[in-house]
Amino acid sequence: MAERWQREWYLNGVFNANPDNSRPKYFITVPYPYIEGPPHIGHGRTFTIGDIVARFRRMMGYNVLFPIAFHITGTPIQAVADRLSKGDAEYESRLRREVGLYINDPVKVSEIVSGFKDPWNIVNFFKDRYIEDFKAMGYSMDFRRIFMTGDPHYSSFIIWQYVKLASKGYLVRGRHQVLYAPDENQAVGEHDIRGGDELSIDIIQFNLLKFRLGDSYLVAATLRPETIYGATNVWVNPNSTYVEALVNGERWIVSRVAAWKLQYQDKEVKVLREFSGSELVGKVVESPIGAKLPVLPATFVDEDTATGVVYSVPAHAPYDYAALVDLKRDADTLRRYGIEELVKGIEPISIIKLPGFGKYPAKDIVEKLGVKGQGDREKLDEATGIVYREEFYNGVMAENTPYSGVKVNEARVKVIEDLRGRGLLDTMYEVEPRRVYTRGGSRVIVAVIKDQWFLNFGDPTWKSLMIKALGEMKIIPESYRQNFKATLDWLSMRPCARKRGLGTRMPWDPEWVIESLSDSTIYMAFYTIAHRLAETGLASRLGELAKRVIETKASDKEALDAIVGFYDYVFLGQGDPEAVAKALGVDRGVVEGIRAEFEYWYPVDQRHSGIDLVTNHLSFFIAHHAAIFPERHWPRAISLNNFVIINGRRMSKSLGNAIYLKEAVNKYSPDLVRLYVAYSADLENVMDWRDEEVDTVLGRLMDIWNTAQVIVDMGKASVEPRTLSIPTRWLLSILNRTIAEGARALEEMRIREYALMVFFNLYDAVKTYMTIMDELPRDEVKYTLWKVLEAWVKLMQPITPHMAEEIWHNMGNTTYVSTEAWPRVEQQYINDDVENAFKVVDRLIEDIREVMRVSGQAGTVNVYVGPPEQVYEMFNDVIDMMGKGAAIRDIIRTLANRYRGRGELAARLTNDVASGKLPRFKLSRDMEVNVVRSFKTYIERRLGVKVVVQDATTPINDPTNKARQALPGRPAIYVEPKPANEAPL
Incomplete structure (x- = not known):
């Protein structure tokens, strides 16, 4: 059944959208998928919701454009090829499974996977699979407009985008801290990182305080330099490896891994020797404020966090307090290092007054939470968060510090200025979470890059434009608006280029490739003209020009001017169409027609996406539109759905529990997958795919199908009855109320509620009516049920289009129900009584x-x-x-x-x-x-x-x-x- 209607829809171009001034337009997009593997049920949720909206808008009289393209930029696809080339057996096994979804011959599967060592073979294979799977789901897309971000003519579009950003001063080059993979010698972004779409990744700045030890400094890291006045000792991990190294000419003692990280942070590092942390235990150092402090052992100290050295403030740091208590009780460790006397006299030093807490806030919270020791990390992390937050916002420095009465947040700034001025404070950057890896398996750290390309989202002019664009935009659900606002407020210098991977090279500096999140911000505009570029031969011409620009580092002015002139005219209405056409070797009417097509479709009326893209892609989507396009072309709405989990667990390819769209369709049918996606969760809720619940929904779908066949077999009444019985009046009231309220529900993206109305409540009403239909006049029943089914099948169509199409044609119709109008509300039938x-x-x-x-x-x-x-x-x-x-x-x-x-x-x-x-x-x-x-x-x-x-x-x-x-x-x-x-x- 499904294959029949898919074949007819796509062969006949039912969903191909062309400008039509007699109808209002509706342009909806879903982020194009990254095609390093097949689509899974997470894609299925987001794209199905997008398709439901597209089908609904089409029914409401809109000329709907719902296009699709494919993202290949960056390192994820390259990482797949690299892991295969390195002989990663586990990854190869997963790819065999993925390819095997589509190819039954094991020998052929092996040949295909072996070819994946070339990233373009990955691209070409999975591109076709996405098209197959999306058609198998019945998505009402205009497949004529497909492109890939690696296409040469797409590169011409990105070149134009970056010329515009550079002309406004938003593209800069300079020194800044970035996420970096040393093994790959390049900066990385969320798309380059394994699990980057699930992790919240931050760069944290540590303050490094120098403690004098002979002619060296034992360098301790802290986020709270104002607490140096309460320091009682310094902690090192006796089981870790430390180094003495020359760092910018000074002798520093830090962990071995810290020395490795520091060399990427604009510091000259030369390791002189390595030794065990136990060698430091018992020594006495001089703090930056002149206090003599012992170096003591603590297992909670992580050599892979900052310098692997911390100073202890047990009055105000829960980890320090717990470690000190542990050490005082550990007679064996005290004897082993001969530090009994050193430790015996250590007591917390209170330096911050905090309302609601005693003299030692760390002690209060450790005891309140029942912390069992320095190994009780979960409770200590909670305790640390509470104390640090409360002291930062509500604490005041005590009389035994130089900043008596000063708020903690103000004292911090003063301490940093003082110690930095005396050469006793430096900085170091860390990734949070600490251990992050690229998709290729390389460790990610923070590096300070001198010649990195950045987008300066912090530019005041740009910032005000993006905030304005957000303010004028509809966000669904509205609760996510604050997430967008927080992201736009926070955005500042964003690295926008890498030295490795697929994509468009920076026109002035082809050594760099524009990264995957930076070239996917305004591509929705490209949808409006992609098919016209192919039809007119301009795709080839623009691709050639892009190649010339990159090969000459943008010194080929003729090629660059032709690209910029074309897109300036098409997207901004700037320039002379005659001159643009001449530069490209086409008739003026061609470029004017392309311009008209863009003008008809833009702006984007709705961008539907998953919530994981709020902090990156979707915020960049707003920002880049605000930077480049006039206000009338800014996006109008963003809608979002939450994640998908499988049987209560996070879905992950690495966990082996990912459900691929191909598997779901083969096992269940596209309409069942679509209905379950629509019915199982509201947009803002996590969707938990549970097989037993899918089977329950299947039962309902079969009940509806069987009920529809009974009605079709009964046939249509020849005349409308003059009077209607109470049961008929009741059923027609339910039907028309569903038509009216269903439209409102879909308008407001209350998709689960809509699915309940149409596939559960309305079905229950029909079955109730059929229970007593033998007591009613036969012609009245036939008239009523046919009338109900005629509207009902239209209401099913946005969610279960294949079943709806089959029932529609079983009723004798020759049109496609997918192009039928929304059923008319017959107000006279709605009866509250x-x-x-x-x-x-x-x-x-x-x-x-x-x-x-x-x-x-x-x-x-x-x-x-x-x-x-x-x-x-x-x-x-x-x-x-x-x-x-x-x-x-x-x-x-x-x-x-x-x-x-x-x-x-x-x-x-x-x-x-x-x-x-x-x-x-x-x-x-x-x-x-x-x-x-x-x-x-x-x-x-x-x-x-x-x-x-x-x-x-x-x-x-x-x-x-x-x-x-x-x-x-x-x-x-x-x-x-x-x-x-x-x-x-």
Whole structure:
């Protein structure tokens, strides 16, 4: 079924979008995928949501462009090739599995994987697989517009982008700290890092304080230099390897790994000797403020964090306090190093006053959290976070420091200035988290690069533009706006080029390749013209020009001017189209047509993505549009969905639990995958793919399919009935309310709610109606169910397009349901009274079950519905007054005055509505009575017992006087004892 409709859609270009001035346009994009492997269910969630939006907008009358392209820039694909070339057996095994999803021949799989040592073979193989898989999911994309970021003509577009950024002063070159892979000799970004789309990676600046030891300095790292006044000792790890090294001409003692890192941080480092940390234990050093302090052993000290040396402030640092307590209790260690006397006299020195804490905040929090020792890292990390945060924002320096009364955050600045001025403080940068690796397996550290290319997001002019663009943009869910604001506020100097990997080379300096997140910021504009470039031959011409620019380091002015002139005209409307066309060797009408196509589609109406891209790509997307395009072409909306996990665990290829889209479609079907994605979680929630839940959704999908076939087999009524029964009026009300509220739900991206409406609530209503349809006129039933199915199948289409298309054509239609308009709301059918009355039926069923359970009776059920009309009047008055916010006491008083002699009933009705015993919606007596009677058979089939519905004002059989207990929305119930010989219903 699915293959048939996919074949028809894509062969006939059903979703190819061309400018059409008779319709409003809607341009939606999803970040193009990085194709170092096949798409997985995480891609499936994001792209399926994008497709649901595209299909919905198409139904609402929009001319929708939903394109796709492929990202290959940077090192991830190169890393795959490198790992294979190095003989990484584990990685090769994974690739065999991935290729084997598509190729059944093991010999062919081996040939293909062997060829992956050339990164372009990876690109070409997985590009085609993505297209196959996305078509297999039924995505309504315009596949004519496909390009890759490694295409020569795409490089011409990136050259233009960077010429524009340079002309505005936003592209700079200079010295700055960057994430760096020494083994690969290049700066790296999030896309280059293993797990970089999941990790929050920061660069942290440590202050290095110099402690005099003979003619050397023992260099300790800290984030809190103001605490030097509370230092009692220095910690080293006795089991780590340290070095004495010349660092910019000074003798420093640091860990061996620290010396290695420092040489990449603009420091000249020459190692003189190596030795064990135990050699330092027991020595006495002079602190930067002149205090004599012992060097003591501590296992919590990590040689791979900063210098591998820390000074101890046990009054204000939980790790230091715990380590000091441990050491004082460790008689063996004290004897081994002969430091008993040194340690015995050490007591914490309080230097910060902190409200809510005692003299020693570190001691307070360690004891409060029940820290067991310096090895209790989880609790110590929590304790450290609490103390450091509280002291930084609320602490004041004590009288025993030179900064008495000064706030901690101000004292820190003063201490740094003082110690730096005296040559006793330096800096060092670290990655957080500490151990990060590239996709190729190389260690990532922080380096200070002199000639690195940067995008200066901190430029005040640019910053104000990007903040303005965010302010004018819709963010869905709105709660993520603060994440964007925080990112844009924080963005400053961002390295934008690497020396390795695929992509566009910096035109003035081809040694550098523009990195993967920096060349994927405004490519949505390229979607609007990519197919036209191919059709007119301009793709080839622009590719040749880009090659000339790069080969000549942008000194080929003719080539550079032709590129810049073309994109300036197409995207910015600048320049003379005649001159642009002449420079490219095409007719003027060609470039004018390309310009018109861009103008028709831009700006991006909606960018849908995963939340992991907020802090990089999506923020860069906003920033680059603000920098280059006029305000009318700034993006209009960004929507986001959360991550996907598998059976409660993080999905990861390295964990071996990734579900590939190909596997999911083969196992379940595309529509089931789409429905599960839509139904299983709201956008802001993590989607947990659970196989057993998928099977449950499959059951519902099959039920809907079977129900639709029954309706199709019944056929369409020849005439519309003159009058409609209550059940028909109820079903048509549910249908039209779903049409109206469903449109609002999709408009607001409440996709899970929409899936529940269409595939669960509406189905339940149809099945309920079909339960009693034999009691209704045959032509009325056929008319109603056909009318419902005709709209229902359109409502299914955004989520389950293949099933919808099949049902649509089974009904005898020759058009594609994928291009049908949203069903029209027939307002005359929406009836609150009948819908509210049916809610009484559902609650009545539960009440009967409870009565049967408590009484133990299972005979005929007598239902007494509809107290006198005046009770309904009073009940509806309660609903009105509660809706206006009246207090319960005031409602009772008002009703008691209005209905003389019925104060007790007024109080009961009011209290029962307030407590939930009675419904909070209005009811009419006639409708409630008629609905309960109309759905008597439905009630019987739900309960498996015989039901007799009686008017509570004139009961025929009421042996226990239950009828008088009936209230609006709460019929009374009497269950007769079941005769011994009575057969089940």
